[in-house]
Amino acid sequence: MNTGGTITAAGPRRRIAGMLLCAALLAPSAFAAGPAPSLRIELTPQAGTPASPGLQVRVAVDPGDAALGSLGLPVSLGPLANIAARVDGVRMHDAAGEVALAVSDGPADGLLGSRQRLWTPQRQTRGEVTVDYTVAVSQETVPGPIWDLRSEARGISGAARTFVLLPQDAREWRVAIDWNLSAYPRGAQALDSLPAAVRDGGTMSLEALRSTYLMAGDLHALPADLSGATGPFRAASTAQTPGYDQRDLLVWSEQAYRQLSGFFREPELPPFTTLFRTNPLTDKSGSALPGALMSTMAVDLPREEIEQLLVHEMVHVYLDGLEEQSWFQEGLAVVYEVRAPFMLGLFSSERYLAGINDTLRTYYSNVRKDMPIAEAQAAFWTDARARMQPYSRGGMYFLVTNARLLHASGGRRSLDDAVRAFLDRRRAGEPVDAATWVAMLEPEIGAHAQADFRALQDGGLLVPPEDAFGPCFRREQMPMPVFELGFEIASLMQVPRVIRGLDPASPAARAGLREGDRIGNAVGLDGQQSDPSKPIVLKVERDEGVVEIAFVPQGAPFPGYHWVRSDVADGPACRY
Structure with a gap:
């Protein structure tokens, strides 16, 4: 079986990746009706030690030949809570001065059933409009899509949909993103996943802009100087992994990207942006957006595991446009x-x-x-x-x-x-x-x-x-104990985390867990399910203080299968 050949870089191609959303495609030119509307986003990380507590944001909007309507941001996105609540001090100005704003919440008909918090001007605006506000980084402790604005010692990152107020407008826009990095050490850089065509003056939908990743700070980067990056592959990281060098991971990422492009017989190398950050909630997670991915890792996660996750997310890029149901992708x-x-x-x-x-x-x-x-x-x-x-x-x-x-x-x-x-x-x-x-x-x-x-x-x-x-x-058959918490799984998937439906005969109850116990720590249930023999440790908050309770979430065995090495020597025949 052919594993693909070599390919050479070519011009930008349109890519949509991931299963949680369907972003609009890029447009090659402005509308014939007049100049395309434009957006300029200016981002200033707030000084903090060691991590920035948030951003000062200015969005300059030129709506072109249409009146400016409401600007919006999700109230929440599935398990990502309090998105709009982290925005503060929204003020709008135009050529005539300050514009009063009315704040309301729209219907729950958005991505993941979200509502939009809408900031609506109370008079018709004139010319370019500037919107200024601050947004705090997320402190939420429920794992979800890794779009939320987060920061750590080396920098700040997130998807635009979680912190940039944008018009509710279906037109194609020219977009520019600028950073003021004075809060970071000398040599700080920024990287975003805007397509090259947009950076060169082309247009995009605002839904595609919402699906853009942004990162800034004292970045590990490939190439080292991102300002001069001309190739299709760009990567950056703020992650902290004492066990291995992030720069080496970025180099491996580019190698994998080039070989995978050949494996899937891409006629040209697709533009690709890869970002990494530390995950404070689970051992690893990833999310693919148009032409880009964000991968997160625990500080002590082995490099082999993040490499596997990285390939998983890259595969979504090559599957762009195929059957969109999540079982397929x-x-x-x-x-x-x-x-x-x-x-x-x-x-x-x-x-x-x-x-x-x-x-x-x-x-x-x-x-x-x-x-x-x-x-x-x-x-x-x-x-x-x-x-x-x-x-x-x-x-x-x-x-x-x-x-x-x-x-x-x-x-x-x-x-x-x-x-x-x-x-x-x-x-x-x-x-x-x-x-x-x-x-x-x-x-x-x-x-x-x-x-x-x-x-x-x-x-x-x-x-x-x-x-x-x-x-x-x-193949060998073997009994595989099922993953069974012994209480309602929702107890660990929402805040506050309160134990409900505890089975008194379960390992959790035998270890000392009680109905109604309050849990203070997040648990990575996805990784836990792949190996129910690994103990779960819960930090239980009781009146007398915090008590750690550990138990193994195993239920009755199921007759499953696994594969082991045969006596055949390793070699090309194994690549079957």
Whole structure:
């Protein structure tokens, strides 16, 4: 199986990545009706020790030939709470002086069911309008999409949708972003994921602007001088990882990006911005937005784990425009976060096997593995067990599909070939939805195409065949205890965290946890589910003080499967 060839850099291409939103595409020129409206965003980090407490923001708006309406910011975004509440002192001015503002909340019809807090001018504005305010960094302790404005010793970062007030306007805009970095040490830099075409004077939708990442500070950067960056790949980090050098991680990121572009047969290198920051809430997390990704890591997270997460998020860039349901996007990303680096020689066979077994364990140990996938996707931010289904069950579906293709073709065709063919359909402007995917598989794997798809959708059990991963690995059955907290999972997914529905016979109760206990620390439930044998430590706030309670969240065993090394020597035959 061909793992792709080399490619050369070319002009900017439009990319949309991630499953949580659908950003508008860039526009190549202004409207014929007149000059495009324009926005200039000026950001000044507030001085702080060691981290900035927030930003001073000025948004200069030239609405062109239309009247300026309301400017908005989400009240919340799913689990990301108090977004608009962190904005203070909003004032608007135009050529005639200060403009009075009325503040209101719109309907809950936005991204992730969000409401917009709207600042509406109480008279018609004249010419360019400036809006000034301050915004504090997030101090929330509930994990969610990593869009929120956060800071640490080396800098500040976030997605524009969580701190930039923008007009409620569907037109295409010219956009400029400027930073005042006087609060940081000499040599501080800034990086954003604005497309090169926009930086060169082109236009974009405000929804695409909301989906832009911004970072500034004393950055680890690639290239070292971001002001002179001309290539398609740019990266920066404010993360603190004593175990390894962030600069080395950035270099590895560019290597992976170039090889993955070849693996997926990209005709040109897509523009790509990669940002890293420390995660104070969970061990790791990632989010892909148009042409960019943000990855976060705990201080003590091994480099191998952040590399795997990085590849996962990069894969979303190459899947741009394919079937948008999360089981498809996340399932393929779970498979290719280990398969693509393994086929390219970036990961060892041991590392590949560990990644495969992690997916298997996460799937078989989940008590919600039999729920319909549509219900799982609807409960993405309210039930961490449901949230894993698009990832682990989607991944299992594609692992099974890979095995079917290999078996039917005598090892000549794999999932890689099917995905590349699907990408070719997208480039040709042909349909690339789930129905087309299944229909494309039917000539090769017959009735299995529909049967496996129905198992994915309905919650049927998925088991890769014994030879699914080639001659170097063999299947073994083993009991896998399911992940079971022993109380309502929502107790740890909302603030305040209060234990509800405690089973008195559960390991948590036997360890001393009580109904109604208040929990002071965030728990990374996604990572915990991949290995229920790892203890959970809760900091329980009681009248007598804080009590630490540890327990192992294991329930009844489920007969699952994992793969181990066979007697076949490591070599090219293992890349199957």
